[in-house]
Amino acid sequence: GQNIDQPTEMTATEGAIVQINCTYQTSGFNGLFWYQQHAGEAPTFLSYNVLDGLEEKGRFSSFLSRSKGYSYLLLKELQMKDSASYLCAGLDSNYQLIWGAGTKLIIKP
Amino acid sequence: DVKVTQSSRYLVKRTGEKVFLECVQDMDHENMFWYRQDPGLGLRLIYFSYDVKMKEKGDIPEGYSVSREKKERFSLILESASTNQTSMYLCATGGGQHTDTQYFGPGTRLTVL
Numbered sequence: 001g002q003n004i005d006q007p008t009e010m011t012a013t014e015g016a017i018v019q020i021n022c023t024y025q026t027s028g029f030n031g032l033f034w035y036q037q038h039a040g041e042a043p044t045f046l047s048y049n050v051l052d053g054l055e056e057k058g059r060f061s062s063f064l065s066r067s068k069g070y071s072y073l074l075l076k077e078l079q080m081k082d083s084a085s086y087l088c089a090g091l092d093s094n095y096q097l098i099w100g101a102g103t104k105l106i107i108k109p
Numbered sequence: 110d111v112k113v114t115q116s117s118r119y120l121v122k123r124t125g126e127k128v129f130l131e132c133v134q135d136m137d138h139e140n141m142f143w144y145r146q147d148p149g150l151g152l153r154l155i156y157f158s159y160d161v162k163m164k165e166k167g168d169i170p171e172g173y174s175v176s177r178e179k180k181e182r183f184s185l186i187l188e189s190a191s192t193n194q195t196s197m198y199l200c201a202t203g204g205g206q207h208t209d210t211q212y213f214g215p216g217t218r219l220t221v222l
Contacts, residue, residue: 004151031208042113042199042213043152050208087152091208096167099151 002026004100006088011106012078020073020086020103028093034062034073035087037102043087046073075105083107112136113214115200121220128187130217132200140203141183142211143167143175145196152199158183190221 031050049064154167
């Protein structure tokens with residue numbers, strides 16, 4: 001079956017760095033997305049990776065290893081506004097998105 | 110900026126009622142999606158549409174139907190609401206490429222009593 005695994009919850013300190021991991025098992029692979037969702041709001045796009053390696057976008061970076069079925073989202077210089085859920089989603093061979101349950105990130109002062 | 114609007118943020122209905130959830134987008138996107146989001150579960154696709162009057166079943170279509178009469182509007186219909194359909198419903202749109210980003214509406218939190 002198809003599956004996306006990510007931790008349920010993580011806690012980090014303001015100003016620090018946090019890495020949110022995601023492992024995926026999909027029928028075929030056409031890329032991996034990360035979305036951010038603040039409580040009570042809609043998910044918003046953060047990144048899309050289809051090739052191996054690290055892509056940096058300001059304080060956020062996303063990494064992909066296709067051979068390991070693994071991705072991570074790296075958040076640097078954490079701010080209180082980064083408290084949110086982070087959703088990992090893989091695009092399978094039929095171009096259907098398979099969503100993880102999300103990782104709730106709690107930032108403490 | 111893409112704007113995706115949903116008809117209601119909060120909705121309370123009775124078991125057996127017919128429920129309409131409407132989604133409107135202003136970016137001329139071909140693709141539109143309906144998801145439900147429940148605690149501890151990932152987003153689950155109910156139905157999607159790649160064109161006007163075209164619809165495809167997602168992972169959990171049972172108990173739902175959809176309508177897309179105009180490109181900008183995609184409606185989700187609960188024919189006879191049940192308590193297990195209490196959930197957050199999210200509409201999303203995307204461009205013509207499957208790898209395009211999806212843009213989400215604010216969501217409708219539906220409670221069925």
